[in-house]
Amino acid sequence: MARFWLVAVAVAALAGAVRGQRIPDNPCPDIFAYRQQRGVYFGEIVIPYDGSKSLDLAVNISMVGLYQDVKLKLDLLTPAEQILNSPVLRYRVNFPLRNVIPKITQISFNGRIFCYGPSEPVSVDGVTNLWANVIFRINQYTYNIQSGVNNPFISNNVNNYNEPSSPNVPQVTPPISEFQNVPVTTRPPKLTVEESCGLANDIQTLVLKGDKTVDNEYPWLAAMFHRQGVSYTFQCTSNLITNRHVITAAHCVWFYKAPLIAKEDILLVMGRSDLTHWATTGALIRTALEVTPHPNYKQGSGHCDVAVIKLNEEVSFKTTVRPICLWTGDTNLKRITGSKGVVAGWGKSEEVQNVVAVPRKVDMPVVSQETCLRSHADFKNLTSEMTFCAGNKDGSGPCSGDSGAGFIIKKGERWYLRGLVSTAIKNEDYSCNLDEFIVFADIAKLEDWIKVVTK
Known part of the structure; x- marks a missing residue:
């Protein structure tokens, strides 16, 4: 009986840790959703396909805490043979850490910013900002994928994490099917000065001498x-x-x-x-x-x-x-x-x-x-x-x-x-x-x- 009680406490603690993860505000609800599978969170992007032969998706994220040698990974899920006839493209965003759900701060496709939001506020725990992009180029006969990840933030601090578990964590966003209504026949409206102004790509601290x-x-x-x-x-x-x-x-x-x-x-x-x-x-x-x-x-x-x-x-x-x-x-x-x-x-x-x-x-x-x-x-x-x-x-x-x-x-x-x-x-x-x-x-x-x- 004592052994069973200890196991039950351990399982409850792990499940509580997963449930305790904070789901950040989502500035991109029309094209991005947080998903969870077998206790692991990831992101899904469903973006209108503009018919171009070069597909360049870029994603910015922000996380509370200072982390070193972590990477954000993007995968194109739409099968290569279906791209040219697909109204939307589906991507998976694999987060760097299993116990930290990052905040999306920008998503752009082929140079057009679809949405953006503020990074995590600065705190005593620090903030790590990451950027990644994946480029898919199409020619007449073959499909070649080139991807690159840029991690400009370097820190001497790495936070350890416990692997979450519990496959019963409920979904936190609407079903994927709701994305089927994303309009694809028109381009997103041009951003105004008020929407775009003053947003820097500043992710490094200042050095006095220049x-x-x-x-x-x-x-x-x-x-x-x-x-x-x-x-x-x-x-x-x-x-x-x-x-x-x-x-x-x-x-x-x-x-x-x-x-x-x-x-x-x-x-x-x-x-x-x-x-x-x-x-x-x-x-x-x-x-x-x-x-x-x-x-x-x-x-x-x-x-x-x-x-x-x-x-x-x-x-x-x-x-x-x-x-x-x-x-x-x-x-x-x-x-x-x-x-x-x-x-x-x-x-x-x-x-x-x-x-x-x-x-x-x-x-x-x-x-x-x-x-x-x-x-x-x-x-x-x-x-x-x-x-x-x-x-x-x-x-x-x-x-x-x-x-x-x-x-x-x-x-x-x-x-x-x-x-x-x-x-x-x-x-x-x-x-x-x-x-x-x-x-x-x-x-x-x-x-x-x-x-x-x-x-």
Whole structure:
């Protein structure tokens, strides 16, 4: 009798552990469902098939806890011979751990984002974010599968887990048959700026001296090139704010009352963090249709140092190309004084004096206008009520080439654009003096003008 009682207690404990697993909120109920089979949870994706010959499914997940060497695996369940005649494609999402049910944060197919949601909140237990994709290419006679998994999160901590059991755990989602009504004759609607803006692919921590960004970590970054003869030279960093406009510093494109660069000679490259061989690596390329500097821009200072460039053609938002959210709410500088923001751009690095191929990022605190003005006499001519100062004064910060890069602040799950890199105190050789604060054009105070220009 005693032995039976011990076995019963053990079985009950295991069953309780399985039942105690938290089923995260599902931001993708139309195409994704949590499933359970023999005590093991997995995910199922049923997505409309668009008829293309290249099937690229990408999935992002988030898990509470720090884990090392874990992988997310995707399997295409639709038989190869049925793909071309199937209205939907069915995938299985195999979770990395048996005792942790991850939260789905994004699902995209062939570059189109079908749904997304916030990652797990940061806690003392840490958060692990993973990404995986599987590509299925079809030719006339054969079906070849290529898959890849990217785990950019590395940790020194691995959580052990107990293998769950109990085949009687009830289903937590509707029957699979309910997915049969997913519409497949039309493409999903294009994402709006409000739906897409400010969602970064940021999964690494900041490094003070200027860490390299993850590939396409900030998908609103747009590299501006200047055509000179038959070649292109990197000019400035800009930021996508609508599907037809980027914003940058006025001094990048304007000189006093005249264009610094003819609009016909401006080229904008998006969707690629690494600018090496950008012309042959699938970057999204646009030219300039209109260049509009702020009418009150004061040459040589940060006052209204803002320009909006209208693209010759709209862009479609996807994982690697998204707009940054424009600042909303209170514009009083005192509300953000002391807060830290992030600046990312293709400026010069400490190691080399050339523009870096991969954008770097640095976090820096906003300081009060009084602190900025008292720190150096030259700030009197560089600042105004339309600027703010930020910096660590320790050799870190934006430099040449970073002009136009955004000063972004995270609110909730989204990043918001508060300022643009404008100017700084110069050394005797005109190099960047990063032991002083950096001056940013405060675009939050130009909201009405930006709305008019981008209509």
